[in-house]
Amino acid sequence: MLPADLDRVIIIEREVFLFPWSRQNFADSVNTGYFCSVLEQADTLFGYGVMMAGPDEAHILTIGITAQWQNKGWGRKLLEHFIDLSVQHNLQTMLLDVRESNTGAANLYKQIGFQPIARRKGYYPAMCGREDAIVMELRL
Numbered sequence: 001m002l003p004a005d006l007d008r009v010i011i012i013e014r015e016v017f018l019f020p021w022s023r024q025n026f027a028d029s030v031n032t033g034y035f036c037s038v039l040e041q042a043d044t045l046f047g048y049g050v051m052m053a054g055p056d057e058a059h060i061l062t063i064g065i066t067a068q069w070q071n072k073g074w075g076r077k078l079l080e081h082f083i084d085l086s087v088q089h090n091l092q093t094m095l096l097d098v099r100e101s102n103t104g105a106a107n108l109y110k111q112i113g114f115q116p117i118a119r120r121k122g123y124y125p126a127m128c129g130r131e132d133a134i135v136m137e138l139r140l
Contacts, residue, residue, distance in 0.1 A: 001036035001048060003027065008045040009038065012066045019125045021062060026050070029061070035085055039065070039074055047074050051082045058086040060096035076108060083112075087140055094140060097133040099124050106134060114138045 001009065006026050013020040029050045030036050035058075039047035047065040051058050060082060065074050086094050097120065098106050106116075114136040122130035 001026070001030055001038045001050075003030060005038050005045060005048075006030075009048045009064075012046070012048065012064050013062075015066060016064045018127065034061070035082065037078065037081060039069075039078060047078055049078045049082060051085070053086070053089060053091060056092045058082065058089075058091045058094045060094065075105070076112070079108070079112060083138070083140065092140055094138040096136050097123065098136060100132045100134055106136070109136050109138075112138065 006023055009026055010020070010023045013026075026036070029052075035051040035053065037049050038045050046069040047063070049063040050061040052061055053059075060079070063075060063078055065078075083094060094114075096109065096114065098109065100119075115138075116134050117137045118135040120133040120135060123133035124131040
């Protein structure tokens, strides 16, 4: 992900999330040196992800795939890319948060080997208040 990608990234972000990140959130992630990747074919940017890495662990901050490209394996490919990066950097675990209601994403994470380890009460904004996040971990 480059600064030039941010306008296209934020369009997808607003399409797929009810409570999207701001353009500045993505700019800060790029400028801070987080692992920021995009999926692109024939000049069409259709997905992105942001991962933060610490001394021993990685944390997936966001992954988004535009609606017409969903359910085609692209989210898995992007997640596997981040797993490969984590292994290359000798990280021990990968964490992510998923909305309790996002069963499709949670099932994908479980298929890859993530296990639920905790719950963050009221972590996400929701249409009728707040929604819990399920914290999931993958041992690398």
